[in-house]
Amino acid sequence: MILSKTLHWISQSLLIPVIISLWIFLLWSLVELGSFIVESIRRKKIPADRLITYFKDMSDFDALEKFIEESKLPRNGKQILIKLYQNKDIPETSLIALKKKLIEAEEIRATKVLEKTDIIAKLGPLVGLMGTLIPLGPGLMAMANGDMKLLAESVSVAFDNTVVGMGAAGISSVISKVRRRWYEEYLSTIDEIANLFTEVLINEKEKQYNIKA
Numbered sequence: 001m002i003l004s005k006t007l008h009w010i011s012q013s014l015l016i017p018v019i020i021s022l023w024i025f026l027l028w029s030l031v032e033l034g035s036f037i038v039e040s041i042r043r044k045k046i047p048a049d050r051l052i053t054y055f056k057d058m059s060d061f062d063a064l065e066k067f068i069e070e071s072k073l074p075r076n077g078k079q080i081l082i083k084l085y086q087n088k089d090i091p092e093t094s095l096i097a098l099k100k101k102l103i104e105a106e107e108i109r110a111t112k113v114l115e116k117t118d119i120i121a122k123l124g125p126l127v128g129l130m131g132t133l134i135p136l137g138p139g140l141m142a143m144a145n146g147d148m149k150l151l152a153e154s155v156s157v158a159f160d161n162t163v164v165g166m167g168a169a170g171i172s173s174v175i176s177k178v179r180r181r182w183y184e185e186y187l188s189t190i191d192e193i194a195n196l197f198t199e200v201l202i203n204e205k206e207k208q209y210n211i212k213a
Contacts, residue, residue, distance in 0.1 A: 011134055018131045022161055025120050025127065025168040029175075032117050036175045043182065076106055077190045081197055088201040099198045103191050110183040117179070120172035128165015132158040 068081045080102045087098055139154030 011137065014130065015134045018127055018134065019161065021127050022124075022131055022164045022168070025124050025172075026164050028116070029120050029124075029168040029171040032120075032175055033171055036179065039179075073190075073193075074186070076109070077186070077193075080106065080190060080194055084194065084197055084201060088205060092202050092205075095198055095201065099194050103187070103194060106190065107187055110187065114176055114179055114183070117172035117176040121169050121176055124165045124169030124172065126165075128162050128169070131161025131165060134158075135161075 068078055068085070071078065073081070080099075083102060084095065084099060087095060090098070135154040135157040139151045139158070142148075142150035142154065
């Protein structure tokens with residue numbers, strides 16, 4: 001009896017933290033929705049074919065950095081190529097290692113962005129379910145005592161928590177799926193461009209070395 005009363009007290013004491021968590025999830029998902037809309041408006045498809053063709057047919061190596069700056073690559077993608085260009089004189093193995101490190105850093109950045117909405121998408125329904133079940137205990141007791149007003153209030157709170165939890169999770173799930181597709185396309189393209197760009201830098205350095213020799 002004591003154990004059951006203790007569990008009841010613990011479960012009821014969780015109601016306020018659960019409601020606060022649901023508010024945080026809802027506000028967080030709305031903020032991410034706004035960020036997602038802005039990102040979708042600003043997002044541009046990377047002109048990979050044009051960049052790759054330019055790198056292959058490049059004649060003015062000194063204008064390469066300016067070309068990268070003027071390209072339609074995202075800011076982080078430009079920074080990757082510029083850092084490779086600025087370190088073009090380091091040994092070949094080091095340049096390749098730098099390229100891998102920069103790509104990995106970009107993958108980590110994308111993962112961190114996705115983590116926010118992934119957490120809400122997974123925990124939203126769970127916390128919403130907790131917010132549904134916790135008020136039902138007092139509601140059932142109220143029904144047994146004939147207190148229909150308290151029962152109605154408990155059921156109303158339970159339904160509200162469910163709706164908020166599922167709503168926040170639904171918004172975050174859609175954002176995560178669309179962003180994951182965007183980032184996979186972006187990382188695949190920028191990796192292809194970085195690989196070719198690294199080869200161009202290595203070949204150009206070999207040409208300059210042969211000329212000097």
